[in-house]
Amino acid sequence: xxxxxxxxxxxxxxxxxxxxxxxxxxxxxxxxxxxxxxxxxxxxxxxxxxxxxxxxxxxxxxxxxxxxxxxxxxxxxxxxxxxxxxxxxxxxxxxxxxxxxxxxxxxxxxxxxxxxxxxxxxxxxxxxxxxxxxxxxxxxxxxxxxxxxxxxxxxxxxxxxxxxxxxxxxxxxxxxxxxxxxxxxxxxxxxxxxxxxxxxxxxxxxxxxxxxxxx
Amino acid sequence: xxxxxxxxxxxxxxxxxxxxxxxxxxxxxxxxxxxxxxxxxxxxxxxxxxxxxxxxxxxxxxxxxxxxxxxxxxxxxxxxxxxxxxxxxxxxxxxxxxxxxxxxxxxxxxxxxxxxxxxxxxxxxxxxxxxxxxxxxxxxxxxxxxxxxxxxxxxxxxxxxxxxxxxxxxxxxxxxxxxxxxxxxxxxxxxxxxxxxxxxxxxxxxxxxxxxxxxxxxxxxxxxxxxxxxxxxxxxxxxxxxxxxxxxxxxxx
Numbered sequence: 188x189x190x191x192x193x194x195x196x197x198x199x200x201x202x203x204x205x206x207x208x209x210x211x212x213x214x215x216x217x218x219x220x221x222x223x224x225x226x227x228x229x230x231x232x233x234x235x236x237x238x239x240x241x242x243x244x245x246x247x248x249x250x251x252x253x254x255x256x257x258x259x260x261x262x263x264x265x266x267x268x269x270x271x272x273x274x275x276x277x278x279x280x281x282x283x284x285x286x287x288x289x290x291x292x293x294x295x296x297x298x299x300x301x302x303x304x305x306x307x308x309x310x311x312x313x314x315x316x317x318x319x320x321x322x323x324x325x326x327x328x329x330x331x332x333x334x335x336x337x338x339x340x341x342x343x344x345x346x347x348x349x350x351x352x353x354x355x356x357x358x359x360x361x362x363x364x365x366x367x368x369x370x371x372x373x374x375x376x377x378x379x380x381x382x383x384x385x386x387x388x389x390x391x392x393x394x395x396x397x398x399x400x401x402x
Numbered sequence: 403x404x405x406x407x408x409x410x411x412x413x414x415x416x417x418x419x420x421x422x423x424x425x426x427x428x429x430x431x432x433x434x435x436x437x438x439x440x441x442x443x444x445x446x447x448x449x450x451x452x453x454x455x456x457x458x459x460x461x462x463x464x465x466x467x468x469x470x471x472x473x474x475x476x477x478x479x480x481x482x483x484x485x486x487x488x489x490x491x492x493x494x495x496x497x498x499x500x501x502x503x504x505x506x507x508x509x510x511x512x513x514x515x516x517x518x519x520x521x522x523x524x525x526x527x528x529x530x531x532x533x534x535x536x537x538x539x540x541x542x543x544x545x546x547x548x549x550x551x552x553x554x555x556x557x558x559x560x561x562x563x564x565x566x567x568x569x570x571x572x573x574x575x576x577x578x579x580x581x582x583x584x585x586x587x588x589x590x591x592x593x594x595x596x597x598x599x600x601x602x603x604x605x606x607x608x609x610x611x612x613x614x615x616x617x618x619x620x621x622x623x624x625x626x627x628x629x630x631x632x633x634x635x636x637x638x639x640x641x642x643x644x645x646x647x648x649x650x651x652x653x654x655x
Contacts, residue, residue: 200495200522200523200526201500203496203498204472204498204500207472207473207498208476211473211474211476236523236525237522237523237525238523300598307598309598309599309600309623310598311524311525311569311599311600313525313569313570313600313623314405314406314407314447314600314623314624315405315407315447315652315653316405316653317653317654338654340653340654340655342447342477342478344525345525346524383478385476386476386477386478386500387476387477388442388445388476388477388655389476391476392476
């Protein structure tokens with residue numbers, strides 16, 4: 188059976204990359220730029236790249252904000268990618284305060300540019316980094332991470348990171364020069380990844396496969 | 403140390419992957435898509451396409467290469483060479499590029515760097531600096547494939563590029579390019595000390611030791627590999643294995 192996945196089309200820069208990756212996996216991809224198309228999705232992906240506020244404005248301008256919120260509340264699988272994941276939380280400090288979708292509690296803040304010892308930390312965090320289970324655990328139990336081993340690397344590009352309010356919402360973290368950053372989030376039907384699975388080689392494709400296979 | 407990326411650099415002329423020496427005197431190597439696909443499968447962290455001709459005619463050929471690459475390569479793809487406007491960048495990103503590298507147009511209209519960063523995000527604006535040594539500890543940025551002076555000090559230009567909104571710097575030593583004599587580590591160290599955005603070292607890699615030097619002594623965040631892999635003198639799995647064995651922070655692909 189061909190899986191169908193709907194991508195929210197509000198002008199995000201990585202929309203077509205995400206579409207290509209899902210098509211490569213044999214999925215049928217629908218680009219949704221109306222509330223009705225979002226509402227009718229079997230599973231929904233919210234992509235995003237660039238600035239948080241610009242992404243929220245893009246979603247708002249297309250009149251899709253409420254449709255995305257309602258979809259998320261409906262129980263069908265939802266995946267936010269990069270800024271798409273950040274948008275799932277309460278808001279962000281990037282370029283002033285911007286409200287997010289508020290699907291999960293937490294706030295998006297700048298990655299500190301110095302570490303605890305006052306050494307400079309390079310921001311943005313660009314490149315491959317290893318996924319670690321949350322809260323010091325040694326495994327994860329989640330369809331998204333099906334076939335992914337702790338230590339597998341994925342591709343990150345970001346200057347801001349989510350600080351989730353509830354520890355239980357953290358699915359995976361990464362260590363970036365001495366700081367733990369939220370790499371993937373999960374609560375019920377809602378999942379998100381800060382990294383770009385569509386640009387993370389075979390590991391990333393496996394994660395997208397896990398999303399397609401999740402109920 | 404931060405993570406270190408191993409990038410496959412493919413210089414393109416028309417439909418062909420080429421390899422030059424000091425950005426001149428080119429030889430045809432083969433079909434770029436086939437090479438890019440192989441490097442992806444072998445675990446290259448990123449692909450970098452550089453259009454060596456960058457005429458309007460060549461642009462369509464490059465777009466076609468990028469389009470097809472994006473359908474089978476799922477790591478970041480950067481495209482540079484002859485991009486002169488926001489419209490050029492938009493077309494390249496639509497075709498499937500994740501980032502663009504801009505050199506000549508940025509030196510003549512620096513505001514283009516800021517515009518690209520504002521519209522598409524800093525993460526996709528790579529400032530390409532082709533540097534030639536002009537004296538001890540001094541380098542000048544060149545444009546148009548290393549042929550034209552810009553009068554810009556390469557290190558100062560890197561710093562200005564960061565301030566303008568560039569998200570990364572692709573730093574090529576024109577003197578070392580294609581020579582296999584090793585990176586200009588002094589140049590890399592000067593630029594990495596001057597900016598806090600990632601620096602990709604390019605030009606001159608002839609052995610694993612050169613990679614090690616660029617990362618450890620130069621502080622490079624990524625290295626571009628061309629000749630060594632194009633001619634089968636090294637492979638990405640072998641370079642990665644050696645880097646891991648020597649304690650360099652590459653991903654364990």
